[in-house]
Amino acid sequence: MALDSDLATLALRTRALSLTVCTTGSATLAATATGYTRLSGSFITDGFRAGMDVVSSGFSTSANNMTGVVTGVTALTLTVSPYVVTTNADGSITVARPATVVEASASGRTIAAKLPSRRAWELVQFTPATGIPYVTEQYVPGGGAVMLTAPYAGGLAEELGMYVLTWYGLSGSGTSAIRKSIDALKALFAPGTTLTVGTDRLTVRGAVGPSAGSIITQDGGFAACALTISWRAETTNAIAA
Amino acid sequence: MAFSDDLKMFTVKVQARNQAVFTGVIAETLNSIVFGSPLTGSPGQPIADIDGGNLRASWQAGLGGPDSTPGYGSPRWESNTVAVIGTMCVYAKSNEDGIARPGGGAYRLLASTGGRWSVRNTINGFQRIVNQVTRDLTGAE
Numbered sequence: 001m002a003l004d005s006d007l008a009t010l011a012l013r014t015r016a017l018s019l020t021v022c023t024t025g026s027a028t029l030a031a032t033a034t035g036y037t038r039l040s041g042s043f044i045t046d047g048f049r050a051g052m053d054v055v056s057s058g059f060s061t062s063a064n065n066m067t068g069v070v071t072g073v074t075a076l077t078l079t080v081s082p083y084v085v086t087t088n089a090d091g092s093i094t095v096a097r098p099a100t101v102v103e104a105s106a107s108g109r110t111i112a113a114k115l116p117s118r119r120a121w122e123l124v125q126f127t128p129a130t131g132i133p134y135v136t137e138q139y140v141p142g143g144g145a146v147m148l149t150a151p152y153a154g155g156l157a158e159e160l161g162m163y164v165l166t167w168y169g170l171s172g173s174g175t176s177a178i179r180k181s182i183d184a185l186k187a188l189f190a191p192g193t194t195l196t197v198g199t200d201r202l203t204v205r206g207a208v209g210p211s212a213g214s215i216i217t218q219d220g221g222f223a224a225c226a227l228t229i230s231w232r233a234e235t236t237n238a239i240a241a
Numbered sequence: 242m243a244f245s246d247d248l249k250m251f252t253v254k255v256q257a258r259n260q261a262v263f264t265g266v267i268a269e270t271l272n273s274i275v276f277g278s279p280l281t282g283s284p285g286q287p288i289a290d291i292d293g294g295n296l297r298a299s300w301q302a303g304l305g306g307p308d309s310t311p312g313y314g315s316p317r318w319e320s321n322t323v324a325v326i327g328t329m330c331v332y333a334k335s336n337e338d339g340i341a342r343p344g345g346g347a348y349r350l351l352a353s354t355g356g357r358w359s360v361r362n363t364i365n366g367f368q369r370i371v372n373q374v375t376r377d378l379t380g381a382e
Contacts (some may be wrong), residue, residue, distance in 0.1 A: 051280075084265065137328070138339075138357075140358055140362070141282065141309050142282060143278075143279070143281045143282020143283065143362055143365065143366045143369070160282070160369075161282070161367055162358065162361060162362070164338070165360075166338075166339075166340065207368075208364060208365050213338065213340075216340050216341070217343070218340070218341055218343055220295065224340045224341075226338050226340060229362060230361075239370050240348065
């Protein structure tokens with residue numbers, strides 16, 4: 001049978017969701033009214049850049065376990081703008097901007113930049129929020145199955161398709177946040193990466209490897225960069241009796 | 242007939258077939274981008290009643306050297322470049338990936354009726370084009 005496109009989309013999406021652009025790992029961190037601080041190590045060396053979407057965890061005060069946008073980075077200070085986006089019944093969104101609160105330094109805390117928490121999955125209603133990065137996806141089905149072996153019935157069929165992730169970062173923050181994020185995503189879908197799709201396999205192609213476009217300024221304070229992931233899937237050709 | 246004559250005839254036949262494959266591939270590649278192709282999965286460029294057919298009609302293929310390529314200022318000709326397929330249409334890129342560009346617009350509406358990822362799908366499936374054109378010329382199934 002042909003590749004299950006729904007399962008393939010989910011497999012690719014799941015892979016993208018496992019992205020970690022950069023992280024402090026489990027570290028000793030404190031919270032302030034404007035973000036986080038540390039006494040050792042470096043947020044810059046860890047890879048954080050202004051414009052990144054980050055998630056924090058391990059703090060005792062719930063307000064400090066947040067999702068937010070990095071607005072400033074030094075070695076020992078990470079300035080963030082937390083946000084909470086609520087989708088209303090009519091599809092509109094409400095954006096709250098709670099602040100972090102002062103909390104003394106302790107170990108076992110983590111801040112990480114991952115796939116933006118705001119994701120516009122295909123055909124799911126989505127409204128961008130000003131100042132908050134987001135990502136869109138597009139699954140492009142394979143360009144026709146080709147029989148690789150005879151006999152046709154039960155033989156090996158191949159499909160070639162694409163999965164496109166477009167990263168909408170913030171214009172005005174420089175290119176680093178978007179570039180580092182796209183590079184991390186490209187590494188996550190390195191040629192040869194194999195995903196299980198039902199009983200079939202989907203492999204990221206090497207002959208036409210993942211490629212990122214240039215960063216294009218958009219309306220609303222965003223800048224877009226698309227990563228195109230070309231894949232190949234092998235399925236068993238089914239001939240109707 | 243001498244062996245050298247047979248060799249020359251074989252060489253001419255191979256050259257003729259190579260030339261036929263070459264021109265066939267160029268034609269099929271352009272066709273894939275502009276009109277779509279089941280070989281590559283390319284949807285083709287938008288239908289004419291969306292933008293008056295401007296984008297669809299703008300694609301051209303140029304063979305030979307830079308001087309013979311119509312409509313292009315300074316294409317990136319490298320030592321192994323034998324043909325160029327491209328467009329001067331300002332909104333072609335946005336129609337390809339759906340990302341808005343200054344002066345070009347997002348053209349998401351255009352993309353929904355065909356045109357999104359035509360170039361990329363054609364690139365991805367280029368080997369299939371070559372294989373099919375070769376098969377057609379050899380008469381193989």
